[in-house]
Amino acid sequence: MSDSPAPRTARAIARAELTRAILDSASAQLAETGPAALSVRAVARDLGMASSAVYRYFPSRDALLTALLIEAYDDLGTAVEVADAAVERADLARRWAAICHAIRDWARAQPHRYALLYGSPVPGYAAPDDTVPAAIRVTTALLTLFSDAQAAGVRPVTTVPLTDDEQAALAPLRAFTDPTLDATWSIRGLLAWAALFGNLSLELFGHMYRGILDYDAHFAQLVDQLAADLGLA
């Protein structure tokens, strides 16, 4: 965020401050009306400035949206890391539950920001390179948990064998953590990852409408079941 080494001149200070104000106003507008309705002119009106002035700080609407995307990823990443850190590190089942519920709590509190992150990508496909560092934080938390569990000798329930093709397909993922994830942990971990975000998206995007009555109860059940399948319970 503030990687610039303390702005000295008055102009640099004003610029940093206005950049923040634009992001705050845009973030508020995003939370209310969603990414599609985010308007540069509305942000300018909110801040009492000309719309053309905003373009001195963000070259385009997509660039502003990308900045909001990165901020949202960082916000969620922080929430997950805080929840994870609040639990005894050896209590793997509780860490799993803490991470899952932190993600869901964050998503339900600001569904539009969740939609920006995990819904349909809005601006073409937003430049991945800039967003990746922020985006992988929550993934990293999950992978670290899986790695810790594997190192502690936890074994998920058995899986179907991996073919060579499938082994190769998961190579970069398995090599991400310090003790490399074995086949079983890779499969169960990815399945849990997909089920977790799949359930979240299906819930928040309205696909459980009239099919499931109590979303809280169902999610808690899903997290418990995934924990059991991961060998954590």
Place this chain on the structure above:
Amino acid sequence: MSDSPAPRTARAIARAELTRAILDSASAQLAETGPAALSVRAVARDLGMASSAVYRYFPSRDALLTALLIEAYDDLGTAVEVADAAVERADLARRWAAICHAIRDWARAQPHRYALLYGSPVPGYAAPDDTVPAAIRVTTALLTLFSDAQAAGVRPVTTVPLTDDEQAALAPLRAFTDPTLDATWSIRGLLAWAALFGNLSLELFGHMYRGILDYDAHFAQLVDQLAADLGLA
């Protein structure tokens, strides 16, 4: 779709034809540029008519988008039902695989339409009542498969016990199929549902970028694993 009992007058015929032409043009534009960029004026230009004339057929852009949504749900539903019907009804494992791969093939062939269905909802929350009949077709195919499997004596791998709250939360879903789904099938079925669409969305929306190399191999593996957890393999 064509529930009106055969248009008799020339005007009614022309209206039906133009409605179809608008939907086709809009669908093509949707497939190319995505839901956000769908423009009523562009559709009108494509058909060589005034933009105001389009509003005689669809009262708003959102209404046009909703019609496209329903068509896409029906299209996907048909693809799933065809794939399911092409497999020996007693071969439950093959039916499961056929349904899963039909969904993915459809989604990869037209990612923008998939995003319209399972990505962030675009127009507020599109009137659910109109879209529900088309939307539940793919869900029905899955639930029917689960119900058939349960009736055939297939047992998924064991699950954590359901509390009364969780039982109640799933009531409408379990009552949907003819032989009511038992607790184990409900849990494993919903988990498979979430994992299936979760994997699909994460893949299509770019969240596996540089983490998984071969999406085909990984998806095939996921489907196999879910089949095993469902007791089908």
Place this chain on the structure above:
DNA sequence: AACAAACGAGAGCACTGCTCTTGATTTGTG
């Protein structure tokens, strides 16, 4: 044949993202 409903085309409004020009302010340097 007469009347009403439906229709297509066009103008127009309010809004958007974005660019360009103009004039004021701040900056680093001779």
Place this chain on the structure above:
DNA sequence: CACAAATCAAGAGCAGTGCTCTCGTTTGTT
């Protein structure tokens, strides 16, 4: 300190959008 260069805010303007309204024309019904 002075001055040139960089930076900035503001406004006008362009092309595009969704949508409404009006105005003749065409079509269906009686």
